[in-house]
Amino acid sequence: MPRRTMIEAIRDAMDVSMGRDSKVVVFGEDVGFFGGVFRCTQGLQAKYGKSRCFDAPINESGIVGSAIGMAAYGLKPCVEIQFADYMFPAYDQLTQEAARLRYRSNGDFTCPIVVRMPTGGGIFGGQTHSQSPEALFTHVSGLKTVVPSNPHDAKGLLIAAIEDPDPVIFLEPKRLYNGPFDGHHDRPVTPWSKHELGEVADGHYTVPLGKAAIRRAGSALTVLAYGTMVYVAQAAVEETGIDAEIIDLRTLLPLDLDTIVASVRKTGRCVIVHEATLTSGFGAELSALVQENCFYHLEAPVARVAGWDTPYPHAQEWDYFPGPVRVGRALIETMEA
Amino acid sequence: MADAGMLRFHVPEPEVRPGGTPDFSNVPIPKAGSVPRPDIDVDPRTIRDHAFSIIRVLNRTGEAVGPWAGLLSSDELLAGLRHMMTLRTFDARMQMAQRQGKTSFYMQHLGEEAVACAFRKALEPGDMNFPTYRQAGLLIADGYPMVTMMNQIYSNEADPLKGRQLPVMYSSKEHGFFSISGNLATQYIQAVGWAMASAISNDSKIAAAWIGDGSTAESDFHSALVFASTYKAPVVLNVVNNQWAISTFQGIARGGSGTFAARGLGFGIPSLRVDGNDYLAVHAVAKWAAERARSNLGPTLVEYVTYRAGAHSSSDDPSAYRPKTESDAWPLGDPIVRLKNHLIQLGVWSDERHAQAEAEILDTVIAAQKEAESHGTLHAGGKPSTRDMFEGLYAEMPPHLRRQRQQAGV
Numbered sequence: 090m091p092r093r094t095m096i097e098a099i100r101d102a103m104d105v106s107m108g109r110d111s112k113v114v115v116f117g118e119d120v121g122f123f124g125g126v127f128r129c130t131q132g133l134q135a136k137y138g139k140s141r142c143f144d145a146p147i148n149e150s151g152i153v154g155s156a157i158g159m160a161a162y163g164l165k166p167c168v169e170i171q172f173a174d175y176m177f178p179a180y181d182q183l184t185q186e187a188a189r190l191r192y193r194s195n196g197d198f199t200c201p202i203v204v205r206m207p208t209g210g211g212i213f214g215g216q217t218h219s220q221s222p223e224a225l226f227t228h229v230s231g232l233k234t235v236v237p238s239n240p241h242d243a244k245g246l247l248i249a250a251i252e253d254p255d256p257v258i259f260l261e262p263k264r265l266y267n268g269p270f271d272g273h274h275d276r277p278v279t280p281w282s283k284h285e286l287g288e289v290a291d292g293h294y295t296v297p298l299g300k301a302a303i304r305r306a307g308s309a310l311t312v313l314a315y316g317t318m319v320y321v322a323q324a325a326v327e328e329t330g331i332d333a334e335i336i337d338l339r340t341l342l343p344l345d346l347d348t349i350v351a352s353v354r355k356t357g358r359c360v361i362v363h364e365a366t367l368t369s370g371f372g373a374e375l376s377a378l379v380q381e382n383c384f385y386h387l388e389a390p391v392a393r394v395a396g397w398d399t400p401y402p403h404a405q406e407w408d409y410f411p412g413p414v415r416v417g418r419a420l421i422e423t424m425e426a
Numbered sequence: 427m428a429d430a431g432m433l434r435f436h437v438p439e440p441e442v443r444p445g446g447t448p449d450f451s452n453v454p455i456p457k458a459g460s461v462p463r464p465d466i467d468v469d470p471r472t473i474r475d476h477a478f479s480i481i482r483v484l485n486r487t488g489e490a491v492g493p494w495a496g497l498l499s500s501d502e503l504l505a506g507l508r509h510m511m512t513l514r515t516f517d518a519r520m521q522m523a524q525r526q527g528k529t530s531f532y533m534q535h536l537g538e539e540a541v542a543c544a545f546r547k548a549l550e551p552g553d554m555n556f557p558t559y560r561q562a563g564l565l566i567a568d569g570y571p572m573v574t575m576m577n578q579i580y581s582n583e584a585d586p587l588k589g590r591q592l593p594v595m596y597s598s599k600e601h602g603f604f605s606i607s608g609n610l611a612t613q614y615i616q617a618v619g620w621a622m623a624s625a626i627s628n629d630s631k632i633a634a635a636w637i638g639d640g641s642t643a644e645s646d647f648h649s650a651l652v653f654a655s656t657y658k659a660p661v662v663l664n665v666v667n668n669q670w671a672i673s674t675f676q677g678i679a680r681g682g683s684g685t686f687a688a689r690g691l692g693f694g695i696p697s698l699r700v701d702g703n704d705y706l707a708v709h710a711v712a713k714w715a716a717e718r719a720r721s722n723l724g725p726t727l728v729e730y731v732t733y734r735a736g737a738h739s740s741s742d743d744p745s746a747y748r749p750k751t752e753s754d755a756w757p758l759g760d761p762i763v764r765l766k767n768h769l770i771q772l773g774v775w776s777d778e779r780h781a782q783a784e785a786e787i788l789d790t791v792i793a794a795q796k797e798a799e800s801h802g803t804l805h806a807g808g809k810p811s812t813r814d815m816f817e818g819l820y821a822e823m824p825p826h827l828r829r830q831r832q833q834a835g836v
Contacts, residue, residue, distance in 0.1 A: 114626060140626045146656055151615050151649035158556070158619025158633070161604060164626065178645070185609045186616070192819045194597040194605035195587045199821070231819050254821040299824065343824035 092282045093289040096266045098240035099129045099205070102247035103167060105293050107137050110165065113251060115142045117152055117169030117205075126171060127207060127266060149179035153204060157187050160200045160256075167251050173208040173260060174217040180225070187256040188231030203250045207263040208236070209317055209364050210401050211270060211410050214263075219401040221316075221365035226258045227342045227374065233257045233298060234341040238265060238319040239286035242339060245296030253298060262316035270317055271324035272412035301345035303352070307334035310358040310423060313349060313375050315339065318362040318411070325416035331424055333360075341371055349375070350382045357388040358423050362416055367395040389426035392419045440675035444745060448755035455757050458485035458701075459492020463710075466718040470696040477687035477697040480731055483706040488767035494710040498547075500774045506547065506705050507765050507775070509567040510539035511783060514762065515791045516562075516572060517736075520579055523795070524593075524740040528803035529579050531593045533559050537735030537753060540705040540761035541666055543567040545634065548712035549602065550720075552631045556604045556617035559594050560666065561636050568601045572791065576798035583808030584801035588818070590810075611637055611644030614663070618653045621661035621719070632660040632719040640671020642686055643679040651727070655693040658724035662715040663690070665727065666702065668734035673747040690727030702732030703761040706768070731758065812836045 093101065106113045115133055117125075121144035124131030134142040145152050149170055156166035170176045176183070183204065190200040210219030226234045233255055237243035243261065250257035264270050268280045281287030304319055309332040312322045319337045326333045334352050338345065353359045359379050361372040372393040379391050394411045402409055442448055461481045464473050483495045490496065498506070517534040524532040535542070542563030549555070555564050565575060574586060578596055581589040587597060597605035604613060604620075617635030624631045637647060642665055654661055665686045669676050680686060690697030696718070700711040708730060715726035735753040737744050744750075769775035802808035816831040817823065823831075 114623075146652050148649050148652055150646055151653050154612060154615030154646060154649060155619030155622060155653050158616035158621070159623035159626075161616065162554070162620045162623035162627070164623045181609060182612060182615075182646075186607060186612050189607075190605060191821070193587065193591050193595070193607070194599075195590070196818055197586075197597045197599045198605050233820075343826065346825060 090288040090290055092287040093240050094267050094281045094287070095237070095240045095243050095261070096128050098244040098289045099247055099261065100131060100133070101289065102244040102251070103130065103133060104136070106167070106248055106251045107133065107141060109293065112163065112165045113167060114159065114164055115167050116145050118145055118147055118171050120144060120169050125169065127263065129205070130169070149175055150182050153179035153182040153187065156202045156204070157182060157190065157200055160202045161190070161198045165201050165251060167203040167205065170204060170206040172218050173206040173222050174220045176206055176222065183226070183232065183256070183258070184229045188229050191255070192231060199254060200256045201254050203247070203257045203259050205259045205261060208260040209262040209264050210406070211264040211272070211274070211317060213403060213406050214401070215403040216400045221363065221396070223260055223341055224365060224369060224371045227371055231256070233343065234260065235298060235339065236260045236262065236315045236341060237339065238262065238316050238337050239269070239284070240281050240289045241286050242296050242302070244289050245294050246298065246339065248293065249295040249298050252295065257298070260316070264317045269320045271320040272410065273324065274407055296339070298340045299343040299345055301339055301348040302337045303334060303348070304337050305333065305335040307332040308356060309333055310360060310420060311336060311349070311352040311356045312360050312362060313338060314362045315341065316364070318364060321411065321413050321416055322362055324413040325420055328413060329417045329420050331420050333420060346378060346382070349379065353379050353383040354386040357386050359383070359387070360392045360394065360416070360419050360423050362394045362411060364396050364411060366398045367393060368398050370395055389423045392423045394419045438675070438677035438681070440677065440748070442749055442752070444747065444749055446749055448749045448752040450755055450757045453757060456480050456482065458482040459495070461492070461494070463493035463714070466714060466721060467723055468696065470691070470694055473696060474691060477691055477699060478684050480699050480701050481707050481711055482701040482704050483710060484704045484764050484768055488764070488771040490706055490768060494707055497710050497713060498706060500769065500772055502547070503705070503765065503769055504774065506543060507762065507769060508783065508787070509543040509563065510705070510762050510765065511787050512791065513539045513543065513563050513566045515787050516566065516575070519791050519795055520576070521740060523579070523803070527805065528799070529581070529593050530804055532579065532740045533594050533738070534736040535560055535563060537760065538666065538668055538702065538732050539563055540708050540765070541702050541730045541732060544705045544708035545664070545712045548709055548716045549634065552602070553634065554602050554604060554617070554620050554631065555634045555636065556613035556620070557606060557636045558610070558613070558638055558641070559606055560638065562594065562596065564603055565596060565598065565601060570598055570601045570603070572794040573797050576795055577801055580798055580801070580803045581810065582798065582802035583810060584798070585810055588810045588814040590815070610641040611646040614650040615646045615653060618650045618659050618661050621659035622653070622657050625657070625660055630720060632662065632716060634662045634664060636664045636666065638671060639665065639667040639669065639676045639686055640674060640679050642689065651690065651693045651695065654725040655695055660719035660722065661725045662712065662719055663695070663725055663727040665729045666732065667729050668732050670734045670738070670748070672738045672742060685729060687727060687729035695725050695727050697727040697729070699729045699731060701758055702730030703758040703764060705761060705765045733758065
């Protein structure tokens with residue numbers, strides 16, 4: 090099976106979807122001729138023409154707002170916001186319009202759009218190239234929120250998102266674009282070509298939305314993670330020697346609660362890891378759900394390892410990013426609690 | 427050289443406040459028939475003056491004059507008059523129903539009836555409007571059932587939107603009326619996207635975007651003009667300038683720009699200003715803009731100069747911020763009276779027939795109201811189920827909502 094980077098997998102997902110369905114259109118800033126600042130749309134304009142893949146003005150609200158209008162017409166726009174940090178001008182359109190169109194019109198109009206946005210830190214991106222705004226989407230009724238962690242899932246989830254009849258926020262951890270990253274910034278990065286999840290089948294396949302994946306089976310403790318933190322958790326587990334079960338959530342909303350609950354009821358302990366800031370982050374929702382559903386099975390308080398409640402700094406990148414040492418410490422403390 | 431002393435902060439003020447005498451003498455009203463009618467493929471740079479004048483067809487004596495006249499038959503005009511009268515009667519009944527506690531909220535169109543009613547007749551089946559909350563004339567003029575509108579206003583068991591939306595936030599794909607949102611201006615860029623989709627699909631349908639004078643200050647107004655201009659989208663960009671955004675006079679949104687139509691010029695979009703209380707002028711300009719869009723010539727911006735004669739909504743009292751008699755002083759008059767006089771002038775209408783039509787329309791609206799009320803009003807009778815609250819958010823209900831629906835006991 091061919092190995093692809095996450096960038097190539099995402100591009101392939103759009104290529105496959107555009108080839109199968111003429112209603113799929115792709116646009117955003119620098120997305121057309123240039124092929125995207127991360128190369129995710131390279132070659133699509135040449136292959137499908139300017140009316141299927143095109144450059145947009147620098148106007149996020151315009152990109153999402155026009156996509157909503159296109160979806161109301163009957164197209165299936167898959168649009169790009171260059172960085173998740175820049176989705177805020179489009180937040181009104183996403184939360185008040187895309188999320189509610191089906192509901193408020195009682196299905197008279199629907200909004201099958203996908204909004205791709207590179208997310209996450211670990212790249213010296215500073216305050217506006219590193220944020221993880223997923224909790225700002227999971228709090229919104231009517232949206233679906235997806236965060237892939239590897240090329241295989243990225244392609245399958247993106248095709249599923251494009252085919253989904255509802256608006257999907259597709260957050261792509263840019264730190265994982267070229268290879269997995271476990272937080273050890275002082276070590277060389279392995280490319281996806283050396284990783285089994287870099288195996289991406291040709292053609293059409295989907296990874297269903299709303300289904301988590303168990304990345305490592307274990308019995309001592311459950312780690313809930315997504316995106317880059319899946320690899321950080323794996324490194325922390327290896328380094329501490331704790332027999333943890335690592336769940337890659339993949340879709341945050343709708344959430345695969347069954348997989349989470351089954352695991353925590355088995356292990357009795359739970360550590361939640363995300364890059365986003367702690368307070369009111371998605372980890373708070375996960376923690377509450379675990380507490381509500383697994384209370385009598387819990388042997389320790391649910392722990393959260395997250396970004397600090399500060400804007401994402403530049404120079405202090407590795408003091409901010411929740412790396413394997415911080416995650417490992419939480420694993421040990423939860424085992425000892 | 428200006429005085430370089432302390433800076434002074436500028437806040438525009440309307441000419442007159444409550445207690446003052448309304449005065450529109452400084453609003454230039456060009457003579458009917460005086461603005462030329464360009465070809466639809468005109469170079470926008472050559473019709474800049476159209477953004478600063480007012481296209482008018484009906485003159486003071488009720489005659490249709492000039493190059494924008496002559497598009498509608500007297501039967502079509504009679505139908506237009508009936509639509510406007512129906513909307514006004516509908517408004518009055520629903521305003522009263524709100525006062526009687528049968529619903530929580532209502533918004534009238536008083537004085538603006540010509541804009542949406544005449545515009546609708548310039549569109550073809552399949553075209554899509556992206557209205558604000560003050561274009562119900564689009565529905566009335568397209569024959570959408572009044573009972574269904576009332577069911578929505580009453581949030582009753584027959585409400586097509588299942589009680590989820592505030593009154594007047596209608597939705598009808600079938601009638602080319604996009605779902606109304608409470609968030610101002612969002613629909614303006616969505617209309618452009620819809621038009622882009624039609625062009626991408628090599629279709630022949632066009633979109634119409636709607637916005638009020640106040641909401642032109644929202645960023646999505648700018649977004650829409652940029653995208654419409656960049657992609658030459660087949661869209662008519664309508665600005666209904668009724669002089670007021672709740673309590674805020676239009677100068678707050680317009681600032682130093684001459685007109686709202688002038689905003690389009692910087693985007694290279696042909697921009698016209700039209701007498702919004704002149705049914706014939708509204709229709710003629712709408713037709714021109716629609717033909718431009720349909721001929722792949724791109725967007726047009728149209729400013730309808732009108733006056734919001736009623737309160738902003740059933741929650742508003744305009745006497746707190748403008749003179750009570752200001753609407754009587756409005757120089758463009760009343761759209762219904764003006765079309766009525768024109769039809770009388772044509773010899774196809776009379777005061778007697780008008781009075782008779784008013785009575786008939788009132789009967790029809792009351793009959794619709796009775797039927798709607800048999801399905802319930804907001805606080806009495808049939809209502810949407812609690813189950814409806816959970817349904818229809820996603821195509822398929824996700825597990826967490828199924829759990830919550832169960833918790834709610836439905």
